Amino acid sequence: MVSTIVGNKFGYLSTQELKNELLELVEGRDAENLKTKVNFYQEELQPYFEELMQRNPFPVVEDQLPVVLGVWTPVWSTIPFHDILPGRIREQSYQIFHDDGLYANIARFAPGQQSSFWKNVTSKLPTYDFMVMQKYAVCDNQWCIQNIGIFQAFRNREIPLTIDDADDWFTNVVNSKIKQALQTGGLPKALKLENLDKTTIKKFEKTYLATPVLEHLYVDHELRLVKTQREPSQRPSYTIAARRR
Structure with a gap:
């Protein structure tokens, strides 16, 4: 009954209206803990993803390549890596696709910036900018990704x-x-990697050595x-990304 009601609702909505509703649902919720976000996806967002998947204007992967070029920001995601360090500044997080087959996930982390007390204490400390760079291509109508x-x-x-x-840093590297x-x-x-504890470095290493899907x-x-999936045994992650440039 619920799926029928949802399906009927979506049938009356344009694709733009669907996208707008989805963005309204996730507004301000990316900072929630991972478990909460996974439950939120399963209980609220999944029908929107499934309906929009049926309306995908570029279902052929090769046709997607020129569409994704540019700069995007993940407005909501269940990827654990996004919060591997505390203090990610979401409006300074970027996904950049260049036309040479290279792609970068870049984010600024400023620990303490969420709290007014710690913000004053840490105001003179540097921020951490991190970049995960990858190669992308098309293989058998699928995205082929390699961490580099x-x-x-x-x-x-x-x-x-x-x-x-962020784009200049990507290009210079x-x-x-x-x-x-x-x-x-x-x-x-x-x-x-410098100035990180061993546990965090191991998490980065595990990400680097994986072959993501x-x-x-x-x-x-x-x-x-x-x-996305870092490896076949891992729970799939879902990301909503909006174009910035």
């Missing part, structure tokens, strides 16, 4: 990480560290609904 590096930078927290700053390594097949097999359940020029 995880990079970090320590910066002044009083200067925001803008889209231009490609030119200085990745381009030649891709040509020679000499990508690093181990990470070099990515599927666009829905994609147009303004919105992406993405299903």
Whole structure:
């Protein structure tokens, strides 16, 4: 009965109205803990994902490549990696697709910025900017993703990480560290991360060594609904990403 009611409701909504409702549902909820977000997806969001999947204007993966180029921000996600460190600044989180087959997840972390007390205490400490870089291609009408590096930078927290700053960092790392390594097949097999505890480094290493699976359940020029799995045994994660540029 519930699925019939939901189906009837969606039948009266345009695709734009569906997208607007979905974005309204998740507004302000990305900071919730992972368990809460997983339950929220299962109980509230899944019907929207399934309906929009049926309306995907670009179901062929090869046709999706030019559509995703540019800069996106994950407005809501159940990917555990997104909050591997405390203090992620969501409006300074970017997913950047370049037309050379390279893609970067970039985020700024400023521990203590959620609390007024700790914000004053940590105001002079640097922020952590992290980038997970990947290669992307199409294989048998599926996205083929390969992790090729995880990079970090320590910066002044009083200067925001803008889209231009993030894109420039991405480009500079490609030119200085990745381009030649891709040509020679000499990508690093181990990470070099500083000022992090061993447990966190192990989490980054596990992410780096995985071969992730990515599927666009829905994609147009303004919105992406993405299903990802770090490995087959892992629970799927879901992300809603909105275009920034």
